[in-house]
Amino acid sequence: MKQCQARVLDLVEVKGGFFSLTLYEPYLAATARPGQFIHLRVGSGVAPLLRRPFSVAGADPAKGTLHLLFRCVGEGTKLLSRSREGELLDCLGPLGNCFISSGAEPAVLLAGGGGIAPLIFLAESLRAAGRELYLFYGAAKSADLLPLEQFLSPGPVVKYATEDGSAGEAGLLTAVFQRALAAGLFPGELFACGPRPFLAALAQQNQRRGYPLQVSLEERMACAVGACQGCAVLIRRNGREDYLRVCREGPVFQSTEVVW
Amino acid sequence: MKQCQARVLDLVEVKGGFFSLTLYEPYLAATARPGQFIHLRVGSGVAPLLRRPFSVAGADPAKGTLHLLFRCVGEGTKLLSRSREGELLDCLGPLGNCFISSGAEPAVLLAGGGGIAPLIFLAESLRAAGRELYLFYGAAKSADLLPLEQFLSPGPVVKYATEDGSAGEAGLLTAVFQRALAAGLFPGELFACGPRPFLAALAQQNQRRGYPLQVSLEERMACAVGACQGCAVLIRRNGREDYLRVCREGPVFQSTEVVW
Amino acid sequence: MPFLNVKLGPLELNTPLLTASGTFGFGEEYASLMQLEGLGGLVTKTLTLLPRAGNPPPRLVETPAGLLNAIGLQNPGLEHFLAAELPRLRQWNLPLIVSIAGDTPEEYVQMAEALCREKGIAALELNLSCPNVKKGGVLFSADAALLETLVSRVRLAWEGPLIAKLSPNVTSIVEAARAAAAGGAEIISAINTLRGMVIDVAARRPLLGNLSGGLSGPAIRPVAIKMVYDIYAATGLPVIGMGGIMHTADALQFILAGAAAVAVGTANFVEPHTIPQIAAGLHQYLEEAGLDNLQELVGAAHL
Amino acid sequence: MPFLNVKLGPLELNTPLLTASGTFGFGEEYASLMQLEGLGGLVTKTLTLLPRAGNPPPRLVETPAGLLNAIGLQNPGLEHFLAAELPRLRQWNLPLIVSIAGDTPEEYVQMAEALCREKGIAALELNLSCPNVKKGGVLFSADAALLETLVSRVRLAWEGPLIAKLSPNVTSIVEAARAAAAGGAEIISAINTLRGMVIDVAARRPLLGNLSGGLSGPAIRPVAIKMVYDIYAATGLPVIGMGGIMHTADALQFILAGAAAVAVGTANFVEPHTIPQIAAGLHQYLEEAGLDNLQELVGAAHL
Ligand SMILES: Cc1cc2nc3c(=O)[nH]c(=O)nc-3n(C[C@H](O)[C@H](O)[C@H](O)COP(=O)(O)OP(=O)(O)OC[C@H]3O[C@@H](n4cnc5c(N)ncnc54)[C@H](O)[C@@H]3O)c2cc1C
Ligand SMILES: Cc1cc2nc3c(=O)[nH]c(=O)nc-3n(C[C@H](O)[C@H](O)[C@H](O)COP(=O)(O)OP(=O)(O)OC[C@H]3O[C@@H](n4cnc5c(N)ncnc54)[C@H](O)[C@@H]3O)c2cc1C
Ligand SMILES: Cc1cc2nc3c(=O)[nH]c(=O)nc-3n(C[C@H](O)[C@H](O)[C@H](O)COP(=O)(O)O)c2cc1C
Ligand SMILES: Cc1cc2nc3c(=O)[nH]c(=O)nc-3n(C[C@H](O)[C@H](O)[C@H](O)COP(=O)(O)O)c2cc1C
Ligand code: FES
């Protein structure tokens, strides 16, 4: 983990409100693992005051580049969406732990809404390792889905789902996934990221079947390095419940150890 | 006085840290008088929180344009200096009273540093009325002086002064002006704008000679429309001292009524 | 179209959006910029018995997301108000709330008596953030017994709705609210400004002419919301909430915390149309939420 | 090269820049990002006698120019600190200030006794922003008599420099400072966070898991400066000033107001190098001002 100045190489609005940001920072590009994130300084004033955390959506150690995907939801992301090419962004990273694959096939990735970013990085890295991959990607409506073909190399089977049926299969992502399981999909391991209710539902459903499921959690962060205890989530380990830090012990946890 | 949306037509850095801003806003252009100011919203967030006041440095009712000159000194002016062409700036104006000329010749204008903006507007308007004009313009050093030929039509006699002698006559503007008086200048009336110590010294010097002297004062402002009483200056009128509002009863006062 | 009208004990307002005392003068300045009829009510600059010259400049300085002011209650005094301002204020068809302050309880009472004789005043607001000169400079808001006595004496002199505006610079604003209610105030205004100071590093002395001042604006909003929440939880009294309201969501935070009405102060300086904009925003929120009236939301965050 | 060393009663520091309790953990996390030796001293996260689990999430929310937190004193407890953290902390060549809190005076005393037996602790800081559970939840900082008794009992148990860290949520922080001094504290830390709350408008309930929290950051700086100014003026005690320090000029405001040292909290999260940057800034300021040492500036705004 280091404090770095990452250069903005490219910033494009992929879709209304969704941005793709490519940064040049060789250290981060070389060291970031799928599931990890960086803590970015947006602006230089007192509002927004805190840094903002973003998952690494891709890294190319050869080129020294790092890829982020973010959605404009407030002041911080608005400012970030106005960065200019060549500008330096102050960031801390790579932060947190990462997804760890057991190698069991096929790997099934489940992304709810904004949770797609780290799973794109994971998908690329598993694909590069020659793994068989399924990626389920759901959102409320078609406008909230990113066109994955822009970020993913061909290979993984991608299934889209929207709650209102405006794209892909209609229904909650959990339901769409259930149907796939019922239709004969046998996951070797599961990786999920997205809103907490989605992850909780997934964990609940999975309890019976018991596939190994790793979930990436989010919490509001201040320091993002483990110093402030601000990003606590309740985790059951070794028979006791403790507040662990999403920024240090996480963001990736076993679904069975999270106290939902 | 109205709340208007002024369009940025042109923004150039005249000199290190000094900006010239041309706005399109026909109502302001038609109604603003020399000495008046506008209250500009910079940014849309909570920091900077308050609007920022700027003197009108020129107005062209025919074209519907308004001219401002400002110096980058903090967050607000930094943001303003990054405005883009075509952007709309929210402003209140025109605000305050204005310089009133008695017609006595020649009119002598004295600008200390940033105080030049309203005097440029005044000079242009007196010149258009065919008045004989002297403009004394002083600053600490050459780098703090604007090239007036860019903003003033030919006509007025311009005298530059710098404290360190790096441009124009060496010395404080008050001293340079004293020398001009000693050398035979007989002002009909005086108009001054600049830092308070400069205005106070000028008023003090002028006490003996008693030329009519109008000074434009600055105070930190919140509302700029007279509602908050925040911009008070102590003024002696009709035998009593009262705190009057720079934004309403001012910014222009008779030097003799200011309690320096 | 959902309703924005609210009832604060004996005070009924068509919309819950008031101007905060001292930030809207006597309305005249803003009258040329906006329709004053769009306001839920106008709270005047605080008046004192005699005119006050106010503090030496500078009186203002911007702070991070805040404004520090030390106006020093500059005002033309009660007599001038009654003669020159009140008749004009009456012409706008607008609930008028008159804010008063004194150095002693007697001054409050004297003013309340004079105002009680006037028509067209919807409510009286006691600015209790001043120190009592007779009691060695103790803040009226800081001493429960003093506060209760003061309010009860004003209560005898004033027949209409009575609002106690409390200072946040106390250990327990709930205790102050209870004392004000015990004294006979039906409504609590919270909060006035937080005490603050800025040092001019170049000059190496306090920046304000008065050395210190009162902090307002978004910076203090979380403090204000907590106090409104606490007063509502502990007393159930109708509260006029204020402190850093800039947008609809901010006003909703106060209402959900327990404010039956809110006041906008510093934001007027930034955007004179803040109040009408929030009124429109509240309408929209209620419609989208399928609610008939705002009253249902008051204190809803306590459930 | 001007000197930044300062003397706070019995406590001497090479530079006046400390970490604020709870914002730097036990130093470990930031050790990989910066040279801890650049700090004037490290103040630990507040410890309690027994481990604390802390508050349910969310524990943080950004506010205008501020941060609202409700960590709930999550910490591993004194025993674990002595066994696992203290030995590591001792290795850095750095003044170590241990912050402690308790639900009762007895807990403070017990911890002070245990810490007094340890080497390598430069000072003890009493976090007095907690409510006393035995006395019905009264804030230690809010009751002068309670505060004085507590401090005087700790004083008997702890031989080194003793710092009382006061809560700003009181009517008079000066009174609290006087009580702490009467009890035997040589140094005052001011201020801890202001009580605050944010309502989640969508959910219509308080956003933090703990409902309310403590406000820090630039938003509260003017409040903190005023309190430091007042404590210095009234008591002359050495003060560690804090609240919203982000840059050199902010630190200078506190020093001019009377702080002999300052602490940086929230800013560490924004820029981990805040303290070394301010140290460099202070050097530059002193050089440009032609001053030999910082001590000359302490309280200079009072002249
Ligand atoms: C480990 C981690 C990785 C993340 N990765 C990504 C990513 O790859 N792409 C992406 O678009 N976003 C990501 N996020 C979320 C991102 O950090 C927030 O969207 C961003 O901080 C919002 O900043 P803002 O100033 O624009 O919005 P704000 O004004 O701060 O907030 C806008 C809205 O988002 C909510 N919000 C903000 N931060 C959080 C949070 N941490 N948890 C829950 N709600 C929050 C606010 O309550 C508010 O409703 C990640 C968050 C974490 C903790
Ligand atoms: C009536 C009036 C007319 C003005 N006309 C012009 C103009 O034509 N051109 C121009 O460049 N500036 C003008 N100013 C000054 C201008 O308003 C300030 O420079 C601006 O507000 C600074 O904003 P900022 O956010 O960049 O700096 P800030 O960060 O707010 O302040 C930067 C520095 O300037 C000081 N400062 C800010 N405002 C004032 C003030 N009102 N009085 C004294 N000191 C202050 C601050 O203390 C600080 O040291 C005028 C001011 C007034 C009151
Ligand atoms: C410039 C200014 C003047 C004020 N004058 C008064 C006053 O005369 N009487 C009063 O009760 N409150 C006064 N206040 C406090 C406000 O009414 C309000 O309580 C406080 O500013 C918090 O609200 P805000 O953050 O929306 O401004 C004043 C505030 C400001 C900013
Ligand atoms: C996340 C966080 C945790 C804190 N924890 C403690 C604590 O454990 N003990 C304490 O005395 N103060 C604690 N504080 C208060 C700080 O030490 C400091 O007094 C306050 O934040 C003001 O300084 P700042 O504005 O620089 O952050 C905490 C502050 C924050 C932001
Ligand atoms: S954000 Fe500070 S510990 Fe995780």
Ligand code: FES
């Ligand atoms: S700035 Fe408000 S009265 Fe002048």
